[in-house]
Amino acid sequence: MLDQKKAALKTAGTEALPLAIAIAAYGMSYGVLATQVHFSLLTTVAMSVFVFSGSAQLVTVAMLAGGAGTASILLTVMLLNLRNLLYGAALSEGLAPAKKWTRLLAFGISDEPFVLSTARFKKVGPDPFYFAVVTGIFYIAWIFAALFGALIGDQLDPQKWGLDLAFPATFAALLVPGLKGKPIIGTALAAVILTLVMELIKPGNELTIIMVGLFAPLVGLYLHRRGRAHA
């Protein structure tokens, strides 16, 4: 039993490490950006400790930088979080043996652990221990990266070092590698056009992000359906 745990620990560690480095890179960007919207060292790190979500935290600081209010940030994050429902549903069987601990493990559900764990469960069946190790490694990387980013961000003169440019650059780096296939590219293009239209109607529009998040994916769905009809 112990040997089995040791083996799982080793596999989890090796599989999580490359992704942990990528997560640390996002985490550092988040830390730098959070200081740009006047989060202190403590609140920057606290958000990583309590929220532990790359997309939610990065979108929050970017929206704060754009002057958005709490309500529109929360609505947008809820929209972003919809995909966690999918991940949770897909992972529930593999995490079931953890019994009452599953509610603690739920805190770690996000993009990367989902990808790694579904692959693992397919291979060896339910394995909450693997999930716990992977998310534990990511959690530690995420918190320390935020701390490190906030320390750097605090030291630099934002305008001189172009830290305001770190917002768009970060989002370009998040978006571009995923642009594969007509439905996704169509969603992104629709989002660009819809954003421009809404901003032209009312510059600095508070509703833009939420509206685009709600409606642009419909274009993706349409393209997906049309692509299948033609195939």
Add this chain to the structure above:
Amino acid sequence: MLNQWFLIGALALVTYLSRVIGLEFMSRWKMNPTLRLYFNYVPIAIIAALLVKQIVLPFHGGLTLSIPVLLSCIGTAVMILLTKRFLPSVIVGVVIGVLFRYFFS
């Protein structure tokens, strides 16, 4: 400061709820594949919208294009497609924007 703590608490709550609801309740449903796709496209749309909102800024009641930001984004995009490395791509993008500002504005 108090506002930040409130925001952190609210974000933590809505994010944890989305995780635990999926795990505890949604697993009993058979989810519609169209809804699945929709959920997956939402982050793309939101990130694209945020990007545009940073490139095209409100200015005197109209909109203005920020060339340094646009160049930063293009530089980052090209770099990440070529190298597939996140942090170096962001840094190169920022440097391009800073250099443009330094020489042209």
